[in-house]
Amino acid sequence: MEQQLDTLVIGAGPAGLAVAACLKKRGASCIIVDREAEVGSSWRRHYDRLHLHSDRDRSALPYLPFPAGTPRYPSREQVIEYFELYARYFELAPHFNEEVRTVRPCNPGWMTTTTAGVYHSRQVVVATGYNAVPYLPQWRGQERFRGRILHSSEYRSGESFRGQSVLVVGLGNSGAEIAIDLHEHGARVAMAVRGPVNIVPREILGVPVLAIAILLNRLPARFADALAAPLVRLTIGDITKLGFRKLPMGPFTQIKTRTRIPLIDVGTVKLVREGHIEVLGDIREMGEADVTFDDGRARDFDAIVAATGFRPRSGFFLAPPSDILDAEQPQPPSGGDKKSGLHHCGFIVSATGMLREIGIEAQRVADEITHLEHQPVV
Template sequence: MEHQVDTLVIGAGPAGLAVAACLKKRGASCIIVDRAAEVGSSWRHHYDRLHLHSDRDRSTLPYLSFPAGTPRYPSREQVIEYLERYARHFELVPHFNEEVRTVRPHDSGWITTTPASVYHSRRVVVATGYNAVPYLPRWRGQERFDGPMLHSSEYRNGESFRGQSVLVVGFGNSGGEIAIDLHEHGARVAIAVRGPVNVVPREIFGIPILAISIVLSRLPARLADALAAPLVRLSIGDIARLGFRKLPMGPFTQIKTTRRIPLLDIGTVKLIREGHIEVFGDIREMGETQVTFDDGRSRDFDAVVAATGFHPRSDYFLAPQGDILDVEQARQPGSGEKKSGLHYCGFIVSATGMLREIGIEAQRVADEITRIEHHSGETR
């Protein structure tokens, strides 16, 4: 089946829905396609315990708030319900079960193919996000390990690990919360941390860290780090005493230079301090049950959960087109993409919250598209 549309939006997660709603508000038409069967598919596959690490009031998409009575940090289920409500509110009906195979420039627009359809559009918005393809590294001897080894995308809850010794690999927000969940389900938990880290509290004196970050983000990164450092030390303490190596840069500089978010602590540090979670360095080698770390220590584990992150997948369907686009690293919309009709939403890593940034970016993308349409209409 062939479709003609002004703008094709790839992805029915928060970014794709937000762009489509913003376009609709501006009187522009679009079609959303998604490989899954429902909106917000990545949220549906996260672990049960997951809550937003950014607060509700600063995590809404454009033009629609969370329902009254939603807690400050919504649960996974509440985020899914919000995304469903958002799609209903704006009457967004994505074309589901359509995995994009190719996106190629053609004449004055783009041709996008799925197994079921061919879409001819003047513009394409890639809104597939970072959490598209689980990243699972390889460790020496990994094939010898006898127990279950799963990526965080496969983890649901700690019930099946009750009474077992479990190693969580990775100290990002997923790793930190999964470690808590395992402990709460009666597992013996350790965390393998590959390199130096930053840890910040989710709240300082009852104020969401995101609210503070929004204010400080207006400053140069180093100055923002210097101002935040005393508050972080007061709330978190000296993480070196807990077995971590601290990054030589603060969290704002970390995000700016490495595009990685520091751990937003929701209780992991307390459990480490109380001795409920043991901290190790990087994995050197694995045996049938034994894991040896880079400092020479070894421990036996029944299972491993790899909270090692994800890769975006736009390079799966976007063939390199010279100067038009760069699929090795998704970028925020710039002059090249405006000219070519290719836009991204949901790929910017920000200290001020992913969903908040998606909302800002979606409005910017919609403004760019409608400005171009208006200009094209005047010149035809």
């Protein structure tokens, strides 16, 4: 099957849905393809306890708010239901179970080969996200460890770990919430934290931290950090007294220079303070049942949950390989790439919330595409 079209959108997650809806609002058409069987597939694979860390009102995609009655921080199931509602509302019909094999420039436009056929399009939007491929590092002695080792993408609930000693590796938002879930299900929990961190509360004096971040994000990063620091200390306290090392930079500077989001705390710090979660350092080596850390301490564990992040998958199908997205630190495309008809949505790390940024970016991409569609083909 070969098909001619104006725009092909790769990915039926929030970024792909938002771009398609924005194009439709502007009178333009597109086809969405996704290798999975349903919208928002990555959200369906997350652990059961997951809730949005950004508030509902600032996390809706363009032109459609969350339904009335949705709590301030929607659950995983409520977010999935919202994506399904969004697709129905805008009458989006992605081509599911269709995996992209290659995306190549041609004259004019782009040729995309999938498991179902070939698309020739003037525009391609890569909306697969950078949380696509689980990253599981290898540790010294890992082959000797007799317990269970799983990536956070495989974790669903702490019920199967009840009564066990579990090490959570990584202090990102997933790792921190998984640690809470394990504790709530009766596991003995420790966290391996490799380096210095920033921790911010989900709310400050009842105000979602995202609302404060949106205001401060207009300022230079260091100035924003200086203004936010007293509020963070008021709500989080001195994290060095809990075994964490503090980054020498604030959260806004961290996001700008390292494209890494600080931990948005939803209760992990309280459990550490109360002694329910032990904070340990980086893993040096594993034995049959024990793990030795960089400070020489050793602990026995029944299982290890690696909340060690993901990598994008666009490098698997962009041919020749794209230099737009670095596997470690995804970057937004340059203006030259936009003019060529290759667009990305959902790869920007922002202090103002991933879903909010996706909505802004989707409208920008739709504006660029509808503008370019009126340009003559050279």
